[in-house]
Amino acid sequence: MIDETTIKEPPRSAEGLDTAVAPPLLHRPRRTRRTAALRELVAETVVPASSLVQPHFVLPAERGREEIPSMPGIERLGVEGLLHRVEADLGLGLRSVLLFGIAAAGTKDHEGRAAADAGGAVQRAVSRLRAAFGKDLVVMTDVCLCAYTEHGHCGLLSADGEVDNDPSLARLAAAAVSHAGAGADIVAPSDMMDGRVAALRQALDVNGFESVGILSYAAKYASAYYGPFRDAAASAPGCGDRRGYQMDSRNVREALREVTLDLEEGADLVMVKPGLPYLDVVRRVADLSPVPVAAYNVSGEFSSVKAAAARGWLDEASVVRENLVALRRAGAEILVTYHGREALAGGWLERA
Numbered sequence: 001m002i003d004e005t006t007i008k009e010p011p012r013s014a015e016g017l018d019t020a021v022a023p024p025l026l027h028r029p030r031r032t033r034r035t036a037a038l039r040e041l042v043a044e045t046v047v048p049a050s051s052l053v054q055p056h057f058v059l060p061a062e063r064g065r066e067e068i069p070s071m072p073g074i075e076r077l078g079v080e081g082l083l084h085r086v087e088a089d090l091g092l093g094l095r096s097v098l099l100f101g102i103a104a105a106g107t108k109d110h111e112g113r114a115a116a117d118a119g120g121a122v123q124r125a126v127s128r129l130r131a132a133f134g135k136d137l138v139v140m141t142d143v144c145l146c147a148y149t150e151h152g153h154c155g156l157l158s159a160d161g162e163v164d165n166d167p168s169l170a171r172l173a174a175a176a177v178s179h180a181g182a183g184a185d186i187v188a189p190s191d192m193m194d195g196r197v198a199a200l201r202q203a204l205d206v207n208g209f210e211s212v213g214i215l216s217y218a219a220k221y222a223s224a225y226y227g228p229f230r231d232a233a234a235s236a237p238g239c240g241d242r243r244g245y246q247m248d249s250r251n252v253r254e255a256l257r258e259v260t261l262d263l264e265e266g267a268d269l270v271m272v273k274p275g276l277p278y279l280d281v282v283r284r285v286a287d288l289s290p291v292p293v294a295a296y297n298v299s300g301e302f303s304s305v306k307a308a309a310a311r312g313w314l315d316e317a318s319v320v321r322e323n324l325v326a327l328r329r330a331g332a333e334i335l336v337t338y339h340g341r342e343a344l345a346g347g348w349l350e351r352a
Contacts, residue, residue: 040350043350044329045325045328045329046325046328046349046350047321047324047325047328047335047343047349047350048349049092049093049094049095049344049349050093050095051328051333051334051335052094052096052335052337052340052343052344053096053097053098053138053140053294053334053335053336053337053340054089054094054096054097054098054337054338054340054341055097055098055099055100055336055337055338056077056082056085056086056097056098056099056100056125057074057075057076057077057100057101057102057232057233058076058077058078058079058082058099058100058101058102058121058122058124058125059076059077059078059079059102059121060101060102060103060104060120060121060124061078061079061121062078062079062080063078063079063080063081064076064077064078064081065077065078065081068228068231068232069231070227070228070231070232070299070303071228071229071231071232071299071302071303071306071338072303072306072310073306073338073342074232074302074338076102076232079121079124079125079128082125082128082129083128083129083132086129086132086133086137087132087133089340089341090133090136090137092341092344092345093344094340094341094344095136095137095138096137096138096140096334097129097137097138097139097140098140098141098142098188098336099122099125099126099139099140099141099142100122100142100147100232100233101115101120101121101122101125101142101147101148102121102147102233102234103120103121103147103148103234104120104121107148108148108149108150109148109149109150110149110150110151110156110157111145111149111156111171112145112146112148112149112156112171112175113148113171114148115143115144115145115147115148115171115172115174115175115178116171116174116175116177116178117178118178118181118182120178122141122142122179122182123178123179123181123182124182126139126141126179126182126183126184127182127183129183130182130183131183138185138186139183139184139185139186140184140185140186140187140188140215141176141179141184141186141187141188142188142190143172143175143176143179143187143188143189143190143191143200144172144175144189144190144191144235145168145171145172145175145191146191146233146235146237147233147234147235151237151239152235152236152237152239153237153242154168154190154191154192154193154242154245155167155168155171155172155191155193155245156168156171161239162244163193163244163245165193165194165195165245166195168191168193168196169193169195169196169199170199172189172191172193172196172199172200173199173200173202173203173204174203176189176200176203176204177203177204177207177209180204180207180209180212181207181209184212185212185213186212186213186214186215186268186269187200187204187212187213187214187215188214188215188216188217188271189214189216189217190217190220190273191217191245192217192220192242192245192246192247193245195265196216197214197216197261197262197265197266197267198265198266200214201214201265201266213268213269214266214267214268214269215267215268215269215270215271215294216262216267216269216270216271217271217273217296218255218258218259218262218267218270218271218272218285219247219255219258219259219270219271219272219273219278219281219285220246220247220271220272220273221246221247221248221249221273221274221278222241222242222243222246222247222248222249223246223249223273223274223277223298223300224300225274225277225298225299225300225301226274226298226299226300227299227300228299228300228302228303229298229299229300232299249277249278252280252281252284255272255281255284255285256284256285256288259285259288259289260288263289263290263291267291268291269291269292269293269294269334270285270289270291270292270293270294271293271294271295271296271334271336272285272293272294272295272296272332273295273296273298274296274297274298274300274301275295275296275297275298275301275327275332275335276297276301276323276326276327278295279326279327279330280330282295282327282330282331282332283330283331285331286330286331286332287331292333292334293331293332293333293334294332294333294334294335294336295327295330295332295334295335295336296336296337297323297324297327297335297336297337297338297339299338301323302337302338302339305319305320305323305339317343317346317348320339320342320343320348321343321348321349321350323339324337324339324343324349
C-alpha cells in the first residue's frame with residue numbers, strides 16, 4: 001500500500017500554477033556526434049586505402065605523357081612514367097591498379113587483334129610492374145576490344161553491322177591469356193559479351209594460369225557517364241552505340257541475372273559500373289554475391305566533381321569522401337576510382 005505521505009507535491013510556478021515536470025530525454029543520438037573523435041569512434045563505414053584501385057591509361061611507348069583535357073589530373077603515360085607514378089602511389093598506400101591500353105598507331109583492325117599482342121602497351125606495362133614491385137602490387141587489366149578495333153565496338157562485327165557475340169569470345173580470351181602471361185594478377189572483362197567469363201576461365205586454365213583471377217564487369221550499364229573515358233582511351237564506337245550489349249539503365253533484375261551467370265562461369269569478383277547512379281544495384285548485388293563486389297566510380301562522375309570544384313561550386317575533398325563512402329556503404333568492398341591518389345595524398349579519407 002502506497003504511503004500518501006511519500007507522494008511529493010508538484011512544484012508551483014511563481015504565479016502559483018502547477019508546472020509539469022518533463023521527463024528526461026533518454027535518447028539523444030547527438031551525444032556520439034559531438035566531437036570528431038566520437039564520430040570516428042562510432043563510424044559504421046570507412047574507406048581504407050586497401051579498397052582503392054587506381055586506373056591508368058598506358059601509352060604504347062617507353063616514355064610519354066599526354067594530358068586528358070576532360071579528366072583533369074589524369075594522364076596517358078608511357079611505361080617508364082607509369083612505373084614512377086605507381087611507385088609514388090604505393091607510398092600512399094595505393095596498392096592496386098587497373099590498366100587500359102592505348103593502341104599503337106596503325107594497329108587497329110576489324111577484329112582487334114592488337115589486344116592480344118605480347119608487345120602491346122598493357123602487356124609491356126604488366127611485365128615491368130611485376131618485375132619492379134613483385135607481390136606488393138595487385139595488377140589488374142581491362143580485357144576488351146574497343147580500343148583496338150577500327151569500329152570501336154567491344155566485340156567483332158558481323159556483315160550486317162551487329163556485334164557478333166560468339167566469335168568475339170576467342171579474341172577476348174586471347175587478350176586475357178596475353179595479360180596473364182605478362183604477369184597480371186586479375187583480368188577484368190568489360191565487353192559484356194554473353195559467356196565471356198567461361199571463355200576466359202577455360203583459356204586461362206588450359207594455358208596454365210589457374211591462379212589468375214577474373215573480375216567481371218558483371219553489371220555494366222550503357223551509360224552517358226563514360227564520355228571522358230572514351231576520349232582517354234580513344235575507344236568511342238565509330239557507328240551505332242553499345243546498347244545492344246551493355247545493360248539498360250532501367251533494369252535491376254537483369255543485373256542480378258548477369259551476376260549470377262558470371263558467378264556460375266567462374267568469376268572471382270564482380271563489378272557494377274557506373275557506381276553512383278546505381279547504388280541500389282550495388283546493394284542488391286552485394287546481398288546476392290558470395291564473392292567480393294567492386295563498384296566503378298567512372299570518368300563522368302570524376303569529371304563532374306572536378307568541373308564543379310574548379311568553379312568553386314562545391315568542396316572537392318568533402319564530395320569525394322561522401323561519394324566513396326556511399327559506394328562502400330552500398331556494399332562495394334572494392335572501389336575503382338580516379339580520385340584515389342588525390343584522396344590519399346590530401347588526407348580526404350578517414351583513417352581506417
